[in-house]
Amino acid sequence: xxxDLWQPSSPLHIAEGTAADVRVPRNATRSLLPYLRQAxxxxxxxxxxxxxxxxxxxxxxxxxxxxSLSGYNYEVYHSLEEIEDWMHYLNRTYSDLVxxxxxxxxxEGRPLYVLKLGKRSRPYKKAVWIDCGIHAREWIGPxxxxxxxKEALETYQTDPAMRKMLTQLYFYIMPVFNVDGYHFSWTxxxxxxxxxxxxxxxxxxxxxxxxxxxxxWCDEGASLHPCDDTYCGPFPESEPEVKAVAHFLRxxxxxxxxxxxxxxxxxxxxxxxxxxYATIPNFxxxxxxxxNAVNALQSAYGVRYRYGPASSTLYVSSGSSMDWAYKNxxxxxxxxxxxxxxxxxxxxxxxxxxxTCTETMLAVKNITLHLLKKCH
Numbered sequence: 001x002x003x004d005l006w007q008p009s010s011p012l013h014i015a016e017g018t019a020a021d022v023r024v025p026r027n028a029t030r031s032l033l034p035y036l037r038q039a040x041x042x043x044x045x046x047x048x049x050x051x052x053x054x055x056x057x058x059x060x061x062x063x064x065x066x067x068s069l070s071g072y073n074y075e076v077y078h079s080l081e082e083i084e085d086w087m088h089y090l091n092r093t094y095s096d097l098v099x100x101x102x103x104x105x106x107x108e109g110r111p112l113y114v115l116k117l118g119k120r121s122r123p124y125k126k127a128v129w130i131d132c133g134i135h136a137r138e139w140i141g142p143x144x145x146x147x148x149x150k151e152a153l154e155t156y157q158t159d160p161a162m163r164k165m166l167t168q169l170y171f172y173i174m175p176v177f178n179v180d181g182y183h184f185s186w187t188x189x190x191x192x193x194x195x196x197x198x199x200x201x202x203x204x205x206x207x208x209x210x211x212x213x214x215x216x217w218c219d220e221g222a223s224l225h226p227c228d229d230t231y232c233g234p235f236p237e238s239e240p241e242v243k244a245v246a247h248f249l250r251x252x253x254x255x256x257x258x259x260x261x262x263x264x265x266x267x268x269x270x271x272x273x274x275x276x277y278a279t280i281p282n283f284x285x286x287x288x289x290x291x292n293a294v295n296a297l298q299s300a301y302g303v304r305y306r307y308g309p310a311s312s313t314l315y316v317s318s319g320s321s322m323d324w325a326y327k328n329x330x331x332x333x334x335x336x337x338x339x340x341x342x343x344x345x346x347x348x349x350x351x352x353x354x355x356t357c358t359e360t361m362l363a364v365k366n367i368t369l370h371l372l373k374k375c376h
Contacts, residue, residue: 001028001035004191006345007266009208010221010230013315021342023050023191046343053347054190074150075353077139080110080183083146083175087113094153096120097166103174104244107197110179112244117152118170127170128258128368129249129330134209134321136181136192137346138264140338140356145175145262147357148364165368172248172256178209178241191346195239199226207233210263211317212242213324216275221317232319245321250328258332258371259325260364265345266337267303269294269363270310272326274335275318277311282331285375289332292370293363300359303339310335332371336360 005011006021014020024032036043047053057077072086091100097119102111118125130148132141152171155162165171176182180196194206204227211222214236218224222232237243249256271286280286290307297305306313310322314337326333339348339356348356 001032003028003032005229006191007342008315009193009317010223010228010315012221019342021046021345026051046345047347050347053344057347057350058186058190072150074143074147074357076350077143077353078146079186080176080179083142084113086146087115087175090115090149090153097153097156098149103248104240106178106180106241107195107239108180110183112177112179112241113174114248115149115173115175116170117149117166117173119167121167124255125168125170126257126371127172127252127255128260128371129172129174129256129325130260130262130364131174131177131245131321132262133176133178133182134261135263136178136185136194137190138262138338139185139346140264140348140353141262142175142182143353144338144357144360145173147353148361149173149175151361161365161369164372165365168372169368170255172252174245177245180241181206181209193229194231195241197233197239202226204231207231207239209239209242210261210321211319212236212239213246213319213321215320215324215327216318219275219318221275221315222319230317236319242321246324249325249330253329256330258367259322259330259334260367261321261335262338262360263335264338264348265340265342266314267305267339267341268313268337269297269305269307270313270322270335270337271307272309272323272333274310274314274320274323275316277309277316280309280326282375286332288375289367289370290334293366296366297359297363300362301355303355303359305363332367334367336363 004023090098099116104112132145185192194208208230211232217236218232223230269290272280294305294307322333322335
């Protein structure tokens with residue numbers, strides 16, 4: 001019985017007394033449900049017609065004015081092509097604050113675009129790196145990266161905190177890390193997670209771009225099998241996307257003080273380590289930043305985020321970008337798991353984009369301002 005595990009990402013993390021979210025093909029429910037009853041496993045059906053839910057999200061798109069850039073709609077999900085057009089548009093329109101560049105090419109040859117955001121106020125400034133969409137199906141990630149840009153550009157003149165952030169720091173923002181996978185999740189398989197590299201021995205595509213980093217690579221929480229969702233790849237940085245970003249971060253590691261990566265779903269704010277149960281050296285600073293960020297987030301709509309080291313708060317996983325960033329000298333490394341906790345899972349409705357991004361924005365501003373205050 002083939003099921004697609006949504007939460008946790010690997011069967012190894014399924015434990016007694018915990019919930020697991022699975023997606024089953026239409027014809028498989030007839031055999032699955034009796035099996036669960038027989039095994040005395042409680043279950044709830046969260047989305048009874050997944051196909052309908054997918055169509056509700058991407059269907060009827062033509063009349064919804066997604067193309068116009070001046071009236072760009074930040075409360076809908078956008079295809080890769082739309083996001084890239086939007087990036088070019090910002091680059092043209094806000095040349096005083098935005099500079100667009102590419103850090104390399106994806107497996108399928110797409111450019112890996114990054115937006116550099118900030119006032120060119122002095123030659124050297126500290127920076128914050130933000131990436132979204134490492135996992136293709138987590139659409140709320142890229143939606144947040146776009147929202148962040150919108151908020152920064154719209155409020156820069158009026159909000160003293162935003163003005164301070166853009167004057168004193170640069171932000172490197174990568175709205176879609178896994179461009180090939182994201183494109184594939186729009187055209188072929190809405191629930192695709194990995195990159196799209198080909199494996200010659202197995203007829204399986206892709207590597208988990210968050211298990212492919214050179215930090216305890218392919219240890220606990222990652223799989224050596226190319227067909228698994230958490231496949232770590234044939235070697236660290238085997239994926240051109242990971243290699244390109246790692247190269248950029250290594251080159252700028254003296255400048256970059258924070259690394260923020262946006263995922264879904266679980267409503268958590270995680271910090272290192274992912275690969276082991278141990279306390280990081282600057283725990284007090286990072287812990288207080290996380291505590292304040294989660295409180296700021298909750299102030300918007302009362303949504304509670306759990307926070308803590310990734311290994312004990314979520315599960316142990318090796319080869320993650322966050323651990324790698326931290327190991328490479330970036331003192332503040334965080335991974336956000338955005339809404340929700342499983343009711344919609346990867347199919348977070350477009351009506352929830354605005355509240356999700358609004359509250360997340362508060363957390364990100366909070367972390368950024370924390371960064372500007374010295375913490376010892």
